[in-house]
Amino acid sequence: MSHAAYVFDAYGTLFDVHAAVRRHAGDVGPNYQIFSEIWRAKQLEYSWTRALMGAYADFWQLTEQALDYTFQRIGGVDPSLRQKLLDAYWKLDCYPEVPAVLKALKQRGAHIAILSNGSPAMLASAVKNAALDTVIDDIFSVDALKTYKTAPAVYDLVTTNYRLYPNAVSFQSSNRWDIAGATKFGFRTVWINRSNMPDEYFDLGPSLILPSLESL
Structure with missing residues (x-):
């Protein structure tokens, strides 16, 4: 039809959505899949909670905030990778x-x-x-x-x-x-x-x- x-x-x-982390998997380390999954899960969670609160922030801001949370949640990942991962998300x-x-x-x-x-x-x-x-x-x-x-x-x-x-x-x-x-x-x-x-x-x-x- x-x-x-x-x-x-x-x-x-x-x-x-997991291509960004996979591109830098060697640098992120053995927990790269969990890292990527948490980043995605928090990104979505932030969108739902902000929609319910009526406190909009655009999706790029949520993507950045979710990544920052993930760095804290999964220890031992070099924080200097932050910008590389964000850049990869644009492509x-x-x-x-x-x-x-x-x-x-x-x-x-x-x-x-x-x-x-x-x-x-x-x-x-x-x-x-x-x-x-x-x-x-x-x-x-x-x-x-x-x-x-x-x-x-x-x-x-x-x-x-x-x-x-x-x-x-x-x-x-x-x-x-x-x-x-x-x-x-x-x-x-x-x-x-x-x-x-x-x-x-x-x-x-x-x-x-x-x-x-x-x-x-």
């Missing part, structure tokens, strides 16, 4: 199948967009670094609203801008909580379960579960 718009979460869906690798999948969907005549917690500058950098700027039509950032997913107003950025009903939008995310929010809003949702995680939010299930974007 074709949709008028195919909208993608950015981090974890198009771009590998995350996209997953291998992403360029071909987005190009094929665009050739169907659909809108191709990103809807992300990321700040506009972060997203523009990631898209340009992955050479996706020729296939992505629009980048919608929560920064326009000063809140975070899963606020319904975030998903409404797409429907308002494209003047579409929610069910005309296919939304893809690797984050199950994001899929729950988008499902509640009314999007057709595809959970990209890259890590083979167990399901949750059973009352807000996706339309489809895929291991990657390849079968989209």
Whole structure:
């Protein structure tokens, strides 16, 4: 079934959030995977708590704060790596199948967009670094609203801008909580379960579960 718009979460869906630490794994040390997981978990936690408090700080600030926390949590990592890790986050690798999948969907005549917690500058950098700027039509950032997913107003950025009903939008995310929010809003949702995680939010299930974007 074709949709008028195919909208993608950015981090974890198009771009590998663990690529920054993996690039410097030798310097971070044997706990590099745990280091990366904590950095990501705190980044998301900060977005949810700040959205609930109404105390917005943009996603880059949260990324920096989460990294600082991680250095404290995982001892023995050289603090001089901080800037290298932050620089790497601006140029995350996209997953291998992403360029071909987005190009094929665009050739169907659909809108191709990103809807992300990321700040506009972060997203523009990631898209340009992955050479996706020729296939992505629009980048919608929560920064326009000063809140975070899963606020319904975030998903409404797409429907308002494209003047579409929610069910005309296919939304893809690797984050199950994001899929729950988008499902509640009314999007057709595809959970990209890259890590083979167990399901949750059973009352807000996706339309489809895929291991990657390849079968989209």
